[in-house]
Amino acid sequence: MDTFGIMTLNENSELEYFTEIAIQAVAQGMICCRFIPSNINPFSHRITGYVFDPTTNQWKQDIFPIPNVIYDRCFYGEDVHSKQCISIVTWLKERQDIFFLGYGLPNKFELYNVLKLSNLHPYLPPTKIISDSNMVMKELTLQERLVLKPINGSQGNGIFYLELKGPSIGVKTFNRNQHIHKSFSDEKKFSTWIDLLLSKKGYLVQPYLELINERMEPFDIRILLQKEFDGNWAERGRGIRSGHPDGILSNLSAGGHISSFEKWRENLSPKLIGFIETEISDLLLKIPSILEEAFLPLFELGIDIGVSRNGSIWILDINSKPGRKVSLTTNPEIKDVLNKAPILYSKTLTSSVNNERKRYNAKTLSY
Structure with a gap:
């Protein structure tokens, strides 16, 4: 039986989301656990963490082997614990008996250098x-x-x-x-x-790119992509993140707010919105394939797109561990799809057809 492991640096992060995933894992005949990398015993290779109990729909502390499928939701900082966990995760990613849903992206400058050599370079702010x-x-x-x-x-x-x-x-x-x-x-x-x-x-x-809306708020378009069970990329949702009028960020962590893409486009001319949507569609088609050609396979991407007042399009950031708040706020009906997606894709990874996945993609490990 496959075991689906969710890996974080904090045992209390994203608990509601992980519980929903665990329910889907059980429905697919999988055991679901969650753990912190530093809680892996270096000698026995067993983990002290939490296993989902389907009879109570609760997490119970337990000791278990390293799962054969891992969903990496670790967000690293500059602290000692983060650095310790990075070395452990590197070891996990090198093991041929473990599948990661996604292997992450490198730092912003390495990412920029790869995109700069592609046909996406006109969309990149000089860095x-x-x-x-x-x-x-x-x-x-x-x-x-x-x-x-x-x-x-x-x-x-x-x-x-x-x-x-x-x-x-x-x-x-x-x-x-x-x-x-x-x-x-x-x-x-x-x-x-x-x-x-x-x-x-x-x-x-x-x-500095002056990417502001009519209320003089910094804003961007956040788009969430995930792989379907067959490995093809699908857009899950898009929305507008807007910050404070005197601020520089649209990030929700900096106090930004969310609105729908459809409402934002109402203020644009048909010609301009047609151009913007065509450009974005082209970017969404190209970005995943360029990244997976350069790096190890991915599962999901959060892509931040800036639009200037003259319609210029900019790729502001690409995140391999995106949040789901924008998509769920603008399209709450997508919640069930988002909860099922990690489990359905993991079933594809562990099938015999995909057992050579890492061998054909043996590139530099990334975060």
């Missing part, structure tokens, strides 16, 4: 690794407005907006549920601050 204040000031002098993003960032954390205002430099960011504004009166003070920031983690720099 560079930034190492010190001199590089930042050079770019700021040229562009006047910039965005700094952590190379390994997610959920909008650690993003900074920089603006050159004569002799002073303005900074905006979002941290701990607060929109923070700073202003540096001269370049020396700014350089001291930015060098300290860059010493803590790697950052990318991009020109």
Whole structure:
């Protein structure tokens, strides 16, 4: 009997979603468990975690073998526990007796470099690794407005907006549920601050794109893709994420709100919306195949698309561990499909036809 394992860094994360998945697993004749990578015993290879009990629809703590199918929902930070778990997950992904629903994507710069060499390069904001204040000031002098993003960032954390205002430099960011504004009166003070920031983690720099709606809110289009049971990609939903008028992010974690794509398109001319939808459809067709050609197989993708006022289309971010809130808010009827999808695809992975999956896709492991 196949065992479907859900892997997280926090045993309390996404519990409602995981319980729904477990119910679907039982219906398909599978055992479902959830665990933290660091709870794998390095000697016995047994895990202390939770197994779903179908008689009570509850999770019970137990000790069990490593499951043969794993759904990776780990979100790594810079902390010691994250680094410990990354090494364990690397070991798991190298095992030929384990199937991962998706093997993840690399950091933002590696991803950018792959997409830059494809026919998607016109849709990418120019991106560079930034190492010190001199590089930042050079770019700021040229562009006047910039965005700094952590190379390994997610959920909008650690993003900074920089603006050159004569002799002073303005900074905006979002941290701990607060929109923070700073202003540096001269370049020396700014350089001291930015060098300290860059010493803590790697950052990318991009020109600021004015992607705002009629209410002057930053916004983007979030699209959720998943694989069907047959391995073909399907769009599950799309919606608009909008941020605060004075903010720089549309991310829900930064206080953004959700609206429907259909409502947003009502304000556009038929010609413009026709162009935008054609462009997006083309991107959704190309992105998964380009990524799976370069990296290990994937199961789901959250794709963030920016649209400027003149209709220019930008690929802002691609996430291999997306949330489902936008799709469920704009199309709640999709909930059952989303809950079933991981189990149905896992059944395909473990079939004899797909047992060579990793051998033919032996590329660099990614997160």
